[in-house]
Amino acid sequence: MIQSLTSVLRRDWRKFLLPAAVAWLASNLITWLIAKVSMAGDGSSVAYWSTAGRRRWDSEHYLSIAKTGYEMFWCRERYANFPDVMCGNTAWFPGYPMVVRALSATGLSYEISAVFVTEVALFGMFAVLWWLLGGELTWATGLTLAIGAVFPGGIYFHAIFPIATGTLALLVCVVGVRRGSWGTAAAGGFVATACHLVGVVAVGMLLTSVLFAWRKDPWPVRCAKGVGTAAIAGCGALWAKWLMWQATGRWDAYEIIQESSYKQGGLHEPFSAMAKAYDVPFSEWYRPKGTLPWLVEHAQTAHHTQLWLNVLFVLFTVAAAVVQLVRRRRLEVEQWAALVLTVSVFLIPFFADAQMSWYRNHAQMFVGLILVPRLPRWGQAALLALCAVQYALLGAMFFSGVLV
Template sequence: MTESLVSVLFRDRRRFLLPPAVAWLVSNLITWMIAKASIAGDGASVAYWSTTGRRRWDSEHYLSIARTGYEMFWCRERYANFPDVMCGNVAWYPGYPMVFRAFSATGLSYGISAVVVTEVALFGMFAVLWWLLGGKLCWATGLTLATGTVFPGGIYFHAIFPISTGTLALLVCVIGVKRGSWGLSAAGGFVATACHLVGAVSVGMLLLSAFFAWPKDPWPVRFAKAAGSAVIACSGVLWAKWLMWQATGKWDAYEIIQESSYKQGGLHDPFSEMEKAYAFPFSDWYRPKGHLPWLVEHAQAAHQTQFWLNVVFVLLVLATAGVRLVRNRRLSTEEWAALILTAGVFLTPFLAGAQMSWYRNHAQMFVALILIPRMPRWGQAVLLALCAVQYALLGAMFFAGVLV
């Protein structure tokens, strides 16, 4: 019988938690070093350890949702020189801000609470991944954890964004289908969809789970569990829309602001969006003033190398799954779940037209690390090296203020 996560933790928690704890600490150390190398002057030492260093444009919206709830208004009502579009914070989901709002009951500020929730979720990601990998240290699992510390787009795992919380929820969803726990998979899906649009991929994975999960159940029960867990997961979006309706009186507040301010309503041609995202001139959009540290100077177009790395990563995951299917004629439940989620996470930002945020949305492909130990060791080593270089480049863009 598959041993539960809780029983493993309590049986020998120190030995089990040591590798995830080391990975979490290394991830923070690497990110701090990048922050220090990216900002000139005395501010380098505090850029990472302060909440200010972890905030970007969207962070302010999440903080405002936690403080005062949702709002939507015509921009010109408050800002005379602003374009005639909608303003407000209804373009952002409530799962993450509601979590750190609850945590702020400890007496910590909203900003500190947000960072604590982010870092706890990141540690949870490493712990859950470690359990899914079997909890045994070897070259394959060690290289996988190392890759997780410098995962593409993973700089946002440390920021005031819902990326680590949503990714943890996706991993919990995978645990649910692996263990045959209908409630756990539904709960993970609910949190994932309530945190971020990308979390909707959990709904698709749960619907398809009837074909690769719940093996002890007859087919009607499989379909019932798959559909039921998908419906509960989808209700995370309904909860978000209900909160927006309560504040604005409009059920379609999210769609209104997306179309008015961001031109992201409806489905887009993903290949056209990939081309636009690749060509988007980040260095022209914002370039820090004055002398730039070497790392920042060489990272101004890092979103382009990020795109190619993400494409290569997805192709490697697909190839690994294909080889396993040919050799073993099957994938495990968690491998199927990770494969479906990875493909969905990669495509969702381009289907939605997320021209300026795909690189952080793709960080939720972290779930694909479940498949990475199946790669040849040399392939894992090369992937780790590529990810480490790209993590430094994208991190430099983030701490220099180039990324939103």
């Protein structure tokens, strides 16, 4: 019996964990190389393997939430020359910082804990994706995993941000829907919405799941599972609001910071917001000093090609779904879920007018890789080549300090 159990564990390692480990290592090595060649001429860049190399603007807010919780105050109370607006960290969700805080209880620093959570979540993303792809190595699944290693915006999967954690939660939500496990789906949705505003797409997917999932149940039960899991998922955002209220005494603390400091709030016309996001002059605002390496010099406006590639990825996933529907007259449950999530993740940042963060929010379209094996091999190869080039360009923007 013991020998049989050992054999099963060895087989499962090779089938699921080993491909995920290879993809995770490849992603880290590629990112390290990009960081290495992105060193600015004045030596101001920091090493990839340091925690400082993973920190950008919003990272400080996530770390502050992990360390001391939420706060909100008038900026001029602390900074005399600051505009008369509200400051604080209530514009950021608590899911990721609370995991970091829990891990830091082991004695690790908050910074190391944050990087550890991010990298474990990234490994989990590859493992869950591989399981959803069937765990069988073919040209289609191998190319899909390779695309995942250089996914558009995936540079933030390695940063002190909740992007990897939120994406893993979305994938777990898909697993729950596929297996007919309302508990798993609800848990994944809760974590996704607790990590980031984009996670609200899980609520929408779970609501629509009554149309394509839970098929073994009668319609009243299907509706109850879809609506119930969506309600539990939405509680992740309510938990975030409750924590902010506990710290500031304001239920609208999130909205106050968004409106006062970032002039964001409410719903926006997405195509106008997309045009404004495209025209954000990163290269003028944050251009590094000194002689720039070739890659950095040619990556100062990489957010332009990033948007075009993201649009192409959405079109590819939609096309893969349409072809599947035409040929087989059906989509699998996880494919429906991935389609809904991918399109929603693409649109949400523009509805929210996220001009300076959409490129990292779109990284959560990683769930769309579930549909990529349905593309022809030439389509997968082309997508891999485009993603690899764009990953290097956006990575150069990130490590040279241009992106926030």
